[in-house]
Amino acid sequence: MRDVAALAGVSLKTVSRVVNGEPGVSPDVRDRVRAAVGRLDYRPNLAASNLRRTGARTGLVGALVQDLSNSFSAGLLRALEDAARRRSTAVLAASLDEEAEREEALVHDLVTRRVDGLVLMPASERQDYLVAELRTGTPAVFVDRPPRGVDADSVRVDNVEGSRAATEHLLDLGHRRVAALLDIETIPTAEERRAGFTAAFTARGLRPDPRLVVPNLRSTDEATEVMHALLALDDPPTAVFTGRNILSAGAVRALAERGLRREVALVGFDDFPLADLLDPPLTVIRQDVQRIGATVADLLFERIDGDTSPPRHVVIEPTLVARGSGEIPPPPRTR
Amino acid sequence: MRDVAALAGVSLKTVSRVVNGEPGVSPDVRDRVRAAVGRLDYRPNLAASNLRRTGARTGLVGALVQDLSNSFSAGLLRALEDAARRRSTAVLAASLDEEAEREEALVHDLVTRRVDGLVLMPASERQDYLVAELRTGTPAVFVDRPPRGVDADSVRVDNVEGSRAATEHLLDLGHRRVAALLDIETIPTAEERRAGFTAAFTARGLRPDPRLVVPNLRSTDEATEVMHALLALDDPPTAVFTGRNILSAGAVRALAERGLRREVALVGFDDFPLADLLDPPLTVIRQDVQRIGATVADLLFERIDGDTSPPRHVVIEPTLVARGSGEIPPPPRTR
């Protein structure tokens, strides 16, 4: 900047004015400065300018999600990005892979970078450490999972209702031997989905077979394996509820490998691309990622703009999308 | 930081030493400083520290991709992120949606933010504007598409070979009426894929029916619509080559809606999740996203570390993954 000022024959302050489009600079001088900027490839240093600027913002928000390559995380990020762009804000994104230590380290890093706000799909069970971080004034919005040990805004779907609806859908068709493939138990979302599954049975005075309820599945491959084992039972399930998109894929694969896709009913939590092109098309509980992301962004930017009202917890209702796989009736001879 | 120094009864420089883990501080003093940091919720300002630090890096790289929510872009980003994490570097990600102006604005913004490096899946046809930006010293690596008007590293797959292989695969089965659904013509990748398609015909002394070659498709829905139109012809295609994952989805949908999934052969460029679970499973030309992303990261970080050798252009060979949809033979009566 000093070089630019020298080349244009003006003071630093004048260059600053031109660069920031401030008024009070004669056209003549402005053009000289612009020319110098071009000649020297000068780029203002945003960090340095923010240093002195009062009430400065970095125009940066951090988003810590489960896995950037998963369609749910990716869709969320995309919705956040769209909202951020309207505010000339950039998004720093990272995957946590359900590792709590990584979460804590990344949050600390982002706060140190002075991001204007934080979107968090937490991997940790509790976020007490966040209290100190947020005291620095960085607002945070939780998504998909509720905050624990810290008070902050959150946006998520009603997992209990969603999985209850999925399960009732299967029970209504007459299924009784319904399996459930679920995510890691420490994730609140997984627990809620399990609760909804059980609640559907209870409401009818029934009880799920505990052997058919398998939690702690971390990958598509694990789900495939478990599904195979369940189907090999003497008294195999006639229907399955899968608690997450990657687990649905695993279940479909096992069914396909056994030629049972049209025999065993399947309802999955969370929609994903092409689910409607499977054969039979997959019946799912859909979370409106677009809407969730937009709501997260709304909350976050309101906080960034200074809103200090008590934390809000938005719950979005998921919807059952019946496409075929969930409408397969139980075989006649089964009870 | 001043407050911390005061509370701990030491100088600024000592606080700096403790915060940065520099040697030469007595344990006693260090503990006092740490305590003060905790009491005051002090967080060092990374921007400010980088300002003075010599050869400072922001520990930030920018990634401008086509669409964060598309599996190819998302997978690429994930691979980049993994490499970046090993270098304690964060990733600023944004979608370009094939808008050249957005690309230029974002690049400028990222340079102003002093990112250490740039990954670019360009939306623009030429990137002459980059010459000035890169003169500031920020290295850039192109991915999926080659640089034009600027000299920079690039990583991409051999699109001509990939689509030639896909097309030959279909011709070998005896198909002659092969349709091609392609992306926007201004994208080099799309042009190369079209060239490969044509080359496969030419190599056999054949010529594709121009009416069956449809470029400039922007979405899954457009692909579905076009596919329907092609299938409604008097002399419909017996096989289809789709030039991009979202177009494959559109073609599959149209075939499904007409009950022709097992009648018309389909090979798609670019694999995607669950392609193997479709019925029939989708035959694709797979680009190894993981490897592409890792290669991009390697090149970028070498540049960041000061490598000034001439730009390198890495071409990765895609592979044909035969799963079923591409192995459907033409109907007997067809020629």
Add this chain to the structure above:
DNA sequence: TTGAAAGCGATACCAG
């Protein structure tokens, strides 16, 4: 309309 000087939060360099 323009500029000089002070200061943002931190590190570099050199003394003590």
Add this chain to the structure above:
DNA sequence: CTGGTATCGCTTTCAA
């Protein structure tokens, strides 16, 4: 082992 002082690149404040 510890501290003072200049300085990073830019904005703010105030004066000309």
